[in-house]
Amino acid sequence: MTSGNLRKSRLLPGYVGLYFLFLYLPILLLPVFSFNNAATTTFPLAGFTTRWYVSLWANREMLTAAVNSLVVGLCVSVLSTLLGICAARAITRYRFRGRRAANGLIMAPLFLPEIIVAVSLLMVVLAAGMELSLATVILGQTVFCLPYCMSVLTAGFEGFDRSLEEASLDLGETAFGTFRRVTLPVVAPAILSSLLVAFTISLDEFILAFFLSGTEPTLPVYIWGQLRFAAKLPGVLALGTIMLVLSILLLTIAETVRRRAERRYATRGHAHA
Amino acid sequence: MPETPMIAPMIAIDRVNKFYGIYKALSDVSLDIVAGEFFSLLGPSGCGKTTLLRSIAGFDSPSSGDIRIDGQSAIGVPPNLRPTNMVFQSYAIFPHLNVEENVAYGLKRLKLGADEERRRVGAALDQVRLGHLGKRRGHELSGGQRQRVALARALVLRPKVLLLDEPLSALDKKLREEMQVELRSLQKAVGITFVLVTHDQYEALALSDRIAVMFGGRIAQVATPKEIYQRPRTKLVADFLGGMNFLSGRTIGQTGAGLTVETEKFGTLTLAMPEERIEVGARATLGIRPERLRLLWDDERAPHELTGKVVDRAYFGETTHLSVGVEGLEKPLSMIETNTYGADDLPVGADIRLAYDPDAFVLLADDPPVERVQ
Numbered sequence: 346m347t348s349g350n351l352r353k354s355r356l357l358p359g360y361v362g363l364y365f366l367f368l369y370l371p372i373l374l375l376p377v378f379s380f381n382n383a384a385t386t387t388f389p390l391a392g393f394t395t396r397w398y399v400s401l402w403a404n405r406e407m408l409t410a411a412v413n414s415l416v417v418g419l420c421v422s423v424l425s426t427l428l429g430i431c432a433a434r435a436i437t438r439y440r441f442r443g444r445r446a447a448n449g450l451i452m453a454p455l456f457l458p459e460i461i462v463a464v465s466l467l468m469v470v471l472a473a474g475m476e477l478s479l480a481t482v483i484l485g486q487t488v489f490c491l492p493y494c495m496s497v498l499t500a501g502f503e504g505f506d507r508s509l510e511e512a513s514l515d516l517g518e519t520a521f522g523t524f525r526r527v528t529l530p531v532v533a534p535a536i537l538s539s540l541l542v543a544f545t546i547s548l549d550e551f552i553l554a555f556f557l558s559g560t561e562p563t564l565p566v567y568i569w570g571q572l573r574f575a576a577k578l579p580g581v582l583a584l585g586t587i588m589l590v591l592s593i594l595l596l597t598i599a600e601t602v603r604r605r606a607e608r609r610y611a612t613r614g615h616a617h618a
Numbered sequence: 619m620p621e622t623p624m625i626a627p628m629i630a631i632d633r634v635n636k637f638y639g640i641y642k643a644l645s646d647v648s649l650d651i652v653a654g655e656f657f658s659l660l661g662p663s664g665c666g667k668t669t670l671l672r673s674i675a676g677f678d679s680p681s682s683g684d685i686r687i688d689g690q691s692a693i694g695v696p697p698n699l700r701p702t703n704m705v706f707q708s709y710a711i712f713p714h715l716n717v718e719e720n721v722a723y724g725l726k727r728l729k730l731g732a733d734e735e736r737r738r739v740g741a742a743l744d745q746v747r748l749g750h751l752g753k754r755r756g757h758e759l760s761g762g763q764r765q766r767v768a769l770a771r772a773l774v775l776r777p778k779v780l781l782l783d784e785p786l787s788a789l790d791k792k793l794r795e796e797m798q799v800e801l802r803s804l805q806k807a808v809g810i811t812f813v814l815v816t817h818d819q820y821e822a823l824a825l826s827d828r829i830a831v832m833f834g835g836r837i838a839q840v841a842t843p844k845e846i847y848q849r850p851r852t853k854l855v856a857d858f859l860g861g862m863n864f865l866s867g868r869t870i871g872q873t874g875a876g877l878t879v880e881t882e883k884f885g886t887l888t889l890a891m892p893e894e895r896i897e898v899g900a901r902a903t904l905g906i907r908p909e910r911l912r913l914l915w916d917d918e919r920a921p922h923e924l925t926g927k928v929v930d931r932a933y934f935g936e937t938t939h940l941s942v943g944v945e946g947l948e949k950p951l952s953m954i955e956t957n958t959y960g961a962d963d964l965p966v967g968a969d970i971r972l973a974y975d976p977d978a979f980v981l982l983a984d985d986p987p988v989e990r991v992q
Contacts, residue, residue, distance in 0.1 A: 511677055512710035514697045516724030516775065526723075530714040608757070 375589060379582035386578065397583040407584065410567035414548055417479055417563055421486045422543035428487070429494035429539055437502040448495075455492040462489065463556040470557065477559030485553040490543040497542055497599075501535020501606065534606035541599035545592050564588065626689060628653040628779060628811045629674060634683030636669055636835075643669045644680065645835040651813060653688075653778075656805050658814045658822040661832035662858065668783060670832075671815045675704050675781050688778050703772035704781040707788070709764045711756035717743070717767050718752040724775045742774035745804070762793050773808060780805075782814045786821060798824055819859045823847060831855045833985060851893060853903055854985045862905045863951050864982075869898050877981065879904065883924060883946050884974065892981045903982045908939070908952040910978035913970055915959060920973030926951065928968045938962045942970065 374386075379398070383391035401407055435441075436448050454462060466485045475481060509531065513523040551565040558566055568584060571577040627650035636644035644666045651657045659667035672678040673685060676697035685692045692700055703724075712720050721739045730738070743749045746766035756764060765785055772780055785801070786794045802825050805812045816822050822829050823843040830840045831854075839851040850856035853864065867881040876888045879902055889904070896902055914920055929950050930941035938961045941950040953972065955961035964970070 506708055506710060508706045508708050508710040509712060511697070512704070512706055512712070512771075513723070514677075515675060515702075515704045516771065517698045517727050518724070519698060522727075527712060531712070 372589065375582055376586040379579065379586045381579070384576060384579055386582070397579040398587075400580055401583055401587075404580065407564075407567060407580070410562050410564050413479055413558075413561050414564040417482050417486065417554070418544045418547040420483045421490055421547040422540045424483065424487045425490040425494045425543045426498075426536060426539045428491055429498045430536065432491075433495055433498035433502050437499055437505070438507070451495055452492045454489050459489070459552045463552045466553070467556045477557055479558070479561050479563075481557040481559070482554050482561075482563065485557045486547050486550055489550065489553055490546050493542050493546055494539040497539045497603065498532075498535050501532055501538070501603070504607070505531060534602045538599040538603040538606075541595045541602075545595045545599075549588060549592060625652065627651055627686075628655070628688055629813070630684075630686040631670070631674075632684040632686070634670070634673065634680040634685060636666070636673065636678065637681045642835050644673070647683070647835070647837055649830055649837060649840065651779075651811060653811055654809050656802070656812045656814070656825055656827045658816055658826040658829045659832060660816055660819060660822040660829050660858075662817055665832040666835040667815045667817075667832050669835075671704075671781050671783055671813060674779070674813065675702055676700050701778040702781055703775055703777040703779075704783065705765070705768045705772055705785045707784045709768040709785075709788075711759075711764050711767055713756050715755075716752065717748060717754050717756075717759070720756070720767055721771045721774050723771060738774055742770040745773065745807070746770045761789050762797060765789070765797065769804070773804075773810070777810065779811045779813060782812060784815055784817070786816070787818070794821075801825060823859070831858065833858075834987075836986065838985065849980055850905070850982065852983045852985045853905075856905045856980070856982055861908045861952055861954070863908060863911070864949075865904045865906070865947070865979075867902050867904050869896055869900050869902050872898055877902075879981070883944055884976070884979070885922075887976050887979055889979055889981050892983055894983050896981065903984070904979045905982050906974065906979050908954045910975060911942075911951060911953045912973045913940075913953070913955050913959075913961060914973050922974050922976060923971055924974065925969065925971050928964055928966050928970060931964065931966060933962055938964070940964065942972065 377390070378386045380393055380395065381390045382394035382396070432447070432451055436444060463485065466481075466488070470477065470481050505528075509527050510523050513527045514520070518526060549565055550563075551569065554563045554566050555569065562570065564584070568581050571581050629649075629651040631647055631649040631651075634644050634647045635642070647666070647670060659670060661667045669678055673680050674687070674692070676692065676695060679693070687701060712723065715723065718739055721742055722735055725735050725738060739752075740749065743752060746769050748763060748766050748770065751759065751763065756767070759767065765788075768785070782801075786797055789797060798821060801812075814822070814825060823846075826843055828840060828842055829846050831838045831846060833854050838855050839846060841849070846855065847859055850859060850862075856862040856864075865881055865884065867879040867887075869877055870880045870886070871878040872891075873888065875891055877891050877896060877898075879887050879889055881887060881904065887904070912920075914923065924944055926942040926944040928940055929943045932939045935957075937954050937956055940953045940955060940961065942953055943950045951972075
């Protein structure tokens with residue numbers, strides 16, 4: 346028994362190391378080759394250059410796609426967070442018939458195959474006679490991002506003690522003043538976190554954008570289109586690196602904000618114990 | 619303390635009913651609370667005491683009846699416009715604000731100016747001995763400190779009534795006892811009417827000028843702590859406040875203000891007539907507190923004695939609780955003896971003699987059944 350545990354504990358770090366290598370090495374290759382002074386992604390490296398990054402600035406198509414992504418990302422994060430706030434508040438605050446069912450249905454897109462969702466949305470959009478545009482991408486991605494926003498927001502709202510609002514009213518504040526001075530500041534970290542998570546997901550969402558974007562590509566759709574041309578590969582790598590860094594940055598901020606808010610609430614459990 | 623105060627009450631609750639669906643949370647509750655009084659609403663969970671407190675605060679509205687605060691009807695008045703402030707069970711300290719900002723929260727709307735505001739916040743914090751912790755946040759405070767912040771935050775607005783919803787229940791026993799003393803002296807210092815909700819009978823006895831005991835949405839008795847303990851009106855009140863030995867008897871006669879009751883083992887007793895008249899010849903329930911029964915040692919004699927056998931005992935440090943079986947009584951009697959003479963050494967099965975005082979018995983009324991609305 347003891348020797349088995351010992352063997353396991355020796356093998357475990359190796360396994361974990363391999364696991365991380367397999368997971369992150371390909372991603373690490375992206376920034377490495379994006380600085381490589383060659384048009385092909387082969388070793389040995391040919392020397393350091395930033396020209397692929399510089400060339401991005403001159404790429405009008407890419408910049409248009411980037412602006413599209415930004416617009417879509419902002420709209421999706423605001424829309425899905427707004428919808429999420431309403432739903433999360435209803436689900437954490439009130440007990441009503443069908444509460445669990447509603448929650449389940451909102452969370453379902455998380456588990457549905459994205460391509461199925463994309464195809465069915467495309468069918469609906471076409472049947473409704475709508476033009477494919479950024480607006481359709483925004484609507485599709487909002488459905489897709491809502492469960493992520495919901496899970497962040499319900500976690501934040503569940504920690505919200507209703508008596509805080511009552512205390513504010515009791516101390517003479519109006520309902521609107523209570524929302525502004527208590528409710529909003531206390532749930533602000535969850536809302537900010539939800540905005541960032543939705544934006545990040547929208548930024549690199551491909552399938553829905555590919556099906557619903559029509560003639561206005563978002564960045565992932567643009568990247569997919571460029572992969573057919575070998576010469577464009579280094580530029581794509583540079584762009585990918587920028588998106589990678591941006592995503593990591595945004596998610597780190599979102600998680601930091603969420604944890605700080607969580608710590609604030611941690612002591613309330615004590616008082617009840 | 620008079621039963622019905624002569625001066626106009628600070629809070630007048632007038633035939634208040636509250637229904638939640640088929641559940642009657644408050645049933646025809648009428649109550650006057652005097653200005654400057656420390657008043658407690660005592661009862662088990664679900665008895666309606668919190669609903670009543672929240673109705674005074676404005677968070678719940680009665681289905682019928684009137685609540686007047688300082689002479690003004692509060693029906694339809696939102697909580698922010700009532701001259702009451704509340705200390706919540708969870709304290710509800712705003713987590714995004716520090717202690718000073720929490721206390722200043724309600725003052726902000728009064729636009730007192732920075733200097734006056736700071737002075738009043740400082741004074742309120744000093745009053746609860748938290749002057750040195752003004753910059754801390756809620757999560758950096760202990761349970762007792764959080765409670766003081768909640769107190770300061772409410773008192774700084776100089777309300778006419780301070781409402782306290784089980785403010786001590788989250789604290790451990792030792793801290794709770796300290797805070798009881800502090801709460802009592804704070805109330806005497808500020809002179810504001812305090813209304814406390816609690817399920818802890820000792821807390822209510824120790825703190826209050828008067829207590830209302832509630833069961834099933836009704837008020838069972840309103841009286842001073844001493845009166846509630848010594849002269850409980852009903853069986854439930856007697857049972858909820860400390861231990862009680864219940865006996866059954868039969869009324870056999872009436873002499874002036876007294877009622878003669880015949881009992882199984884305690885002979886014929888003459889007791890004060892309770893509020894509700896009891897007919898001669900009716901069955902009656904009597905009670906006697908465990909500490910009013912006394913062990914007789916060696917050849918000590920008393921005018922009223924019984925013999926019995928110890929059937930169970932529990933050691934409580936300064937006292938021992940004894941269960942004494944007496945032949946002819948359905949249930950064993952419980953007794954509380956101080957351990958000064960060696961009650962803690964009495965073995966189970968020991969034959970003992972006990973003395974009782976016939977004046978220590980109280981006649982207890984039956985409680986009304988809990989009502990459900992269809």
